[in-house]
Amino acid sequence: MIQFTDVYKRYPNRYEALSGLSFHLNKGEMAFLTGHSGAGKSTLLKLIALIERSSHGQVLVNKQNLTHLPKGKIPYYRRQIGLVFQDHNLLHDRTVFDNVALPLVIAGENHREIGRRVRASLDKVGLLGKERNLPIALSGGEQQRVGIARAVVNRPAILLADEPTGNLDPDLSRDIMQLFEQFNKVGTTVFIATHDHDLIRTLPYRQIQLHQGRLAQREVE
Amino acid sequence: MSLSTIMTNYFLRHVQVMLFSLGQLWRQPVASLMTVTVIGIALALPAGLFVLQQNMTTVSEQWDDSNQITLFLKTTVSQVEGKQFSLDLKKWPNIAQVQFQSAQQSLSEFRQLSGLGDLLDSLPNNPLPAVIIIYPAEDIVSPDAIGSLLARLEAMPQVDQAQLDMEWLQRLRSINKTIHRGISILAILLSLSVLLIIGNTIRLAILSRQSEIKVMKLVGATDRFVRRPFLYTGFWYGLLGGILAWITLMITLGVISGPIDELIGHYGSNFDLQWFSVNMLTSLPSIGVVLGAAGAWLAVSRHIHMIEPN
Structure with a gap:
């Protein structure tokens, strides 16, 4: 589903964030991306979300070669990926419903379908009663759930998360991880960048560990 | 869909x-x-x-249609002479209509419009000339034709000044x-x-x-x-x-x-x-x-x- 082949990412200041990285993530797999801060986790996710492009090497996602994807096609490509961020990235002047509906509105879905799918999505993350609230009225954990509901509302093939539990306490973090597992069980490929080792140690998923922009030897099954 | x-x-x-x-x-x-x-x-x-x-x-x-010519007669021209002159002009083929206005009429018109009656009364004699307003024939519309008519009128001995009202327009x-x-x-x-x-x-x-x-x-x-x-x-x-x-x-x-x-x-x-x-x-x-x-x-x-x- 996601395949990196000898990928380099150099920034204009000569800093090399990724050096010759190769790995493969299967369809329907769930995996963690670990490593110290500065190891290149965020850069790697940015390459998958096409926020950045690789300097060298090939990135294949869902059978599409991102190296050659024209700029005008990027929005349509991003609709196949659900993104979850550490700081949620919600729109604070819009209700929970409108936040979750955003990807569907952008995709031009009709009104009835939007209502149905937003409610289904909020139901899955346990926030069905809060659709009229503004994000500011929710707790940190709830805001993250809204972010996840928005990421899955248009049923993406891939779910990417960058430190989704970074600001949450252990109990809430476990809840969030269980949510990701649920989505994985219905076939979504899930790839989560995290440094929460205590949490993922207990979970039976592959870890892809980065060290200074390279794949660290230890790959835990 | x-x-x-x-x-x-x-x-x-x-x-x-x-x-x-x-x-x-x-x-x-x-x-x-x-x-x-x-x-x-x-x-x-x-x-x-x-x-x-x-x-x-x-x-x-x-x-737009007011391309009339105003003739200011010399003050030496008497009222009778002026009247006669206007009748002569009316016979010209390129003049459709004339309207004579004596010096006295000019004065009373000015008095009425300007409201300067008292000032006019203090003058020893009427400073305004007699006036003939000329409406050219309908076919005289081009600036050239009107110009030549104007020149001919201006050359007449009784005329002090001929003025085309179009000019200010x-x-x-x-x-x-x-x-x-x-x-x-x-x-x-x-x-x-x-x-x-x-x-x-x-x-x-x-x-x-x-x-x-x-x-x-x-x-x-x-x-x-x-x-x-x-x-x-x-x-x-x-x-x-x-x-x-x-x-x-x-x-x-x-x-x-x-x-x-x-x-x-x-x-x-x-x-x-x-x-x-x-x-x-x-x-x-x-x-x-x-x-x-x-x-x-x-x-x-x-x-x-x-x-x-x-």
């Missing part, structure tokens, strides 16, 4: 965005009102001047033309400023929503989707500014129409002012909408594609 469903969805989406943009203006009433007012004034000023100038043109066109028209051009330049400059005001307002709106735009792009929004609400914001600014300009114009012209009617009354003119033509009501908002959309386009085309998630 059938084509008609797609079209309906597309149309509905535009209506939604349109109302959403209007709602955003509504949520910041003071800032929006200030922008709309500036646009309104900038549009009302040239429009008001155009109305005045149009009316001036209407007045001068009413006098032509002068009025030149002034009118100059004013028209001045107003046109003013209109262009003010339209340009409306364009830039809206462009700048939209630019600030875009910059203040930068993080929101980034989020939208992250969840798959195209540039077109992101810029649509901003274009509609420009549309609303222009439309509301245009309507405000029309209202301003109506009020202003309503206030000054009284004094102007009075002024025109003094000149004994018989024409009605044409203030509120219906096309002002449609043209001002239309111009506003065009300028608003263009100004917004200027801003979005420069800024939207530069805001990318990082």
Whole structure:
């Protein structure tokens, strides 16, 4: 589903964030991306979300070669990926419903379908009663759930998360991880960048560990 | 999905965005009102001047057929001689009509129009000459023909001065033309400023929503989707500014129409002012909408594609 082949990412200041990285993530797999801060986790996710492009090497996602994807096609490509961020990235002047509906509105879905799918999505993350609230009225954990509901509302093939539990306490973090597992069980490929080792140690998923922009030897099954 | 469903969805989406943009203006009433007012004034000023100038043109066109010649006779010509001279002139083939006015009649007419009766009474004798007003034959319309008639009349021994009344009309028209051009330049400059005001307002709106735009792009929004609400914001600014300009114009012209009617009354003119033509009501908002959309386009085309998630 996601395949990196000898990928380099150099920034204009000569800093090399990724050096010759190769790995493969299967369809329907769930995996963690670990490593110290500065190891290149965020850069790697940015390459998958096409926020950045690789300097060298090939990135294949869902059978599409991102190296050659024209700029005008990027929005349509991003609709196949659900993104979850550490700081949620919600729109604070819009209700929970409108936040979750955003990807569907952008995709031009009709009104009835939007209502149905937003409610289904909020139901899955346990926030069905809060659709009229503004994000500011929710707790940190709830805001993250809204972010996840928005990421899955248009049923993406891939779910990417960058430190989704970074600001949450252990109990809430476990809840969030269980949510990701649920989505994985219905076939979504899930790839989560995290440094929460205590949490993922207990979970039976592959870890892809980065060290200074390279794949660290230890790959835990 | 059938084509008609797609079209309906597309149309509905535009209506939604349109109302959403209007709602955003509504949520910041003071800032929006200030922008709309500036646009309104900038549009009302040239429009008001155009109305005045149009009316001036209407007045001068009413006098279009008044290419009459006024002959001022020498004071040595007696009233009887003058009368006889006018009858002679009437026989000329290129003169249709003559009208003799004795020196005494000139004096009483002047007394009546100027209200300077007391001053005239103090003069030892009548300073005004006898006058013959000549209406050329209908086929004498070209400037050349009238010019040669004028020259012939001026050469007559009884005539002190022959004056073509067209001359001052032509002068009025030149002034009118100059004013028209001045107003046109003013209109262009003010339209340009409306364009830039809206462009700048939209630019600030875009910059203040930068993080929101980034989020939208992250969840798959195209540039077109992101810029649509901003274009509609420009549309609303222009439309509301245009309507405000029309209202301003109506009020202003309503206030000054009284004094102007009075002024025109003094000149004994018989024409009605044409203030509120219906096309002002449609043209001002239309111009506003065009300028608003263009100004917004200027801003979005420069800024939207530069805001990318990082």
